[in-house]
Amino acid sequence: MRARYSAYAVGASDYLWRTWHPRTRKDDIDAAGLVWTRLEVIDAVAGGAGDESGEVEFRAHYRGGVVHERSRFARRARRWFYVDGELFQ
Secondary structure: HEEEEEEHHHHOOOHHHOOOEEEEOOOOOOOOOOEEEEEEEEEEEEOOOOOOEEEEEEEEOOOOOEEEEEEEEEEEEEEEEEEEEEOOO
């Protein structure tokens, strides 16, 4: 989760694409445009060394707003991939 936030913060769209689950990823990912200022992890369920899936609830702050999401991740070939997320208002 923190690595993906950092990738958004520095505009590393290629990393985001590579760590997005192939079943759900978009064809094109554009990480440019927002100035990210802080990541606040609220909750994490599973996602440890012996798990095949996990969830992270977070608030990602950017200049002028915040994204509040509960993200789902899956392990595939010993690597973690972002699957999807539920946005909160």
